[in-house]
Amino acid sequence: MKFGGSAVGTTAALTQVLSIVLHERSRWDRLLLVVSALEGVTDALIEAAHLAQLGNRRGYRRIAATLRTRHLALIEELPLGSTERSALQADIDRLLFDMLDLCQAMANTTGGKVLDDNVDAVVGVGERLAARIIAALLRQNKLWSVAIDTTDLIVTDDVYGNATPNIPLTRERINKHLLPMLERDIVPVITGFIGGTTTGKPTTLGRGGSDYTASVLSVCIDADEVWIWADVDGMMSADPREIPEARVIPALSYEEVAELAYFGARILHSRMIGPLRQERIPLRIKNVFKPQEPGTLIHDLSTLRSQALKAVTSIQGLGLTAERSGPLSLIAEIVDETLFNTIGSHADVMISSQSSTHSFVCFVIPTSAGPDAIHTAQTTLEERLLHQPETQSWRVHPVSIITAIGAKLDLFPGLIGEIFQSLRDVRVLAIAQGPSRCSLSLVVEPQDADSALLQLHQMILNSA
Ligand code: ASP
Ligand code: MG
Numbered sequence: 001m002k003f004g005g006s007a008v009g010t011t012a013a014l015t016q017v018l019s020i021v022l023h024e025r026s027r028w029d030r031l032l033l034v035v036s037a038l039e040g041v042t043d044a045l046i047e048a049a050h051l052a053q054l055g056n057r058r059g060y061r062r063i064a065a066t067l068r069t070r071h072l073a074l075i076e077e078l079p080l081g082s083t084e085r086s087a088l089q090a091d092i093d094r095l096l097f098d099m100l101d102l103c104q105a106m107a108n109t110t111g112g113k114v115l116d117d118n119v120d121a122v123v124g125v126g127e128r129l130a131a132r133i134i135a136a137l138l139r140q141n142k143l144w145s146v147a148i149d150t151t152d153l154i155v156t157d158d159v160y161g162n163a164t165p166n167i168p169l170t171r172e173r174i175n176k177h178l179l180p181m182l183e184r185d186i187v188p189v190i191t192g193f194i195g196g197t198t199t200g201k202p203t204t205l206g207r208g209g210s211d212y213t214a215s216v217l218s219v220c221i222d223a224d225e226v227w228i229w230a231d232v233d234g235m236m237s238a239d240p241r242e243i244p245e246a247r248v249i250p251a252l253s254y255e256e257v258a259e260l261a262y263f264g265a266r267i268l269h270s271r272m273i274g275p276l277r278q279e280r281i282p283l284r285i286k287n288v289f290k291p292q293e294p295g296t297l298i299h300d301l302s303t304l305r306s307q308a309l310k311a312v313t314s315i316q317g318l319g320l321t322a323e324r325s326g327p328l329s330l331i332a333e334i335v336d337e338t339l340f341n342t343i344g345s346h347a348d349v350m351i352s353s354q355s356s357t358h359s360f361v362c363f364v365i366p367t368s369a370g371p372d373a374i375h376t377a378q379t380t381l382e383e384r385l386l387h388q389p390e391t392q393s394w395r396v397h398p399v400s401i402i403t404a405i406g407a408k409l410d411l412f413p414g415l416i417g418e419i420f421q422s423l424r425d426v427r428v429l430a431i432a433q434g435p436s437r438c439s440l441s442l443v444v445e446p447q448d449a450d451s452a453l454l455q456l457h458q459m460i461l462n463s464a
Contacts, residue, residue: 037126052103124194154195162344206368234296253301264315309406400449
């Protein structure tokens with residue numbers, strides 16, 4: 001079970017976590033928890049690391065002090081015995097001291113080489129704090145529980161800020177260090193989001209990466225199920241912050257949920273589905289405040305022929321336009337390289353269309369790349385394209401990608417017609433049906449995104 005930042009951020013949420021764990025502990029032979037940092041803590045740590053890189057000592061010290069106050073206030077409110085509480089206080093202080101040391105080291109090298117690996121060590125402190133708090137809370141309630149840092153357990157590549165775990169190497173370490181604990185009936189509380197390179201340098205798995213940790217761990221221990229506890233009722237037919245009428249989707253296939261996560265449903269980390277799908281491990285998304293509700297179940301639905309659209313998402317992307325036609329391979333290469341260098345992820349999906357006189361290419365900026373990614377990628381890309389005569393005529397502009405998701409769109413051609421009919425006043429720059437055949441993406445101007453989303457969601461509601 002993985003508990004997200006909003007499910008561990010307050011005393012009320014932690015009380016829920018405790019009752020859920022006590023209840024589920026009696027139903028399953030073995031239980032393993034993965035936790036995120038308290039809500040907002042990772043943002044603060046990223047800010048601290050930036051300030052350290054700029055040499056702003058007062059800035060990162062202020063953040064460390066705020067984080068200390070927040071965590072201490074939280075454990076003050078929790079029903080902990082005095083031994084647990086003072087041990088926790090000492091842990092919190094030690095972790096934040098270490099964080100300050102790392103920031104100090106970064107501030108000292110300002111103007112010189114930027115130490116990317118220190119950034120990840122700073123940013124991962126939030127999960128290490130949260131794991132200790134939750135393990136203490138469980139111990140206080142008679143469970144054998146231990147907080148575990150994953151820097152030496154989840155082995156990743158060295159793409160700092162957006163690393164990918166190496167499953168075979170991780171499995172070896174898990175067999176050696178984690179399985180024996182499970183056999184001894186311990187409930188490990190594991191840090192989400194963080195890993196380490198083969199040489200032990202701390203890494204992080206991209207924003208929202210605790211989901212990915214849960215997925216990798218479940219594959220490595222052959223889990224029966226993975227449950228993600230959040231503060232929403234499940235996967236929704238649209239982002240409820242944008243569409244208040246959005247509803248819970250009871251069941252999704254791995255393909256559908258992978259498209260949903262990739263195309264912007266912020267509740268799941270997009271790369272977490274791959275490993276689960278390969279091993280056919282069911283995934284449940286549940287609301288920590290309504291544990292009796294079924295939430296969303298993601299599993300193998302490949303035999304089901306469903307006609308309904310289930311969800312619609314909106315995500316930011318960059319479009320590239322040129323008033324000429326020709327091979328797109330050079331552009332694709334430049335885009336991929338630039339994305340990898342600026343935001344640490346490849347241009348996994350590219351939507352393109354050409355006529356004899358125009359070319360258009362568009363790619364997604366994954367939400368795991370963080371909120372500044374779109375701007376950074378655009379400026380870097382513009383810069384790159386200008387320096388090459390063959391690419392100077394390309395224009396880079398932000399776009400929105402609206403994706404409708406539902407089982408097997410191609411089996412029901414009428415659906416695609418309906419989608420277009422519902423979008424009459426939206427200018428569509430390009431379209432693509434996903435090869436999984438359960439998604440249709442429309443590239444639109446950013447100012448049209450909201451109305452496209454609303455109209456497609458209305459179509460989902462009408463068809464139910
Ligand atoms: N705490 C990390 C983040 O905010 C990871 C996570 O929440 O899954 O991105
Ligand atoms: Mg999340």
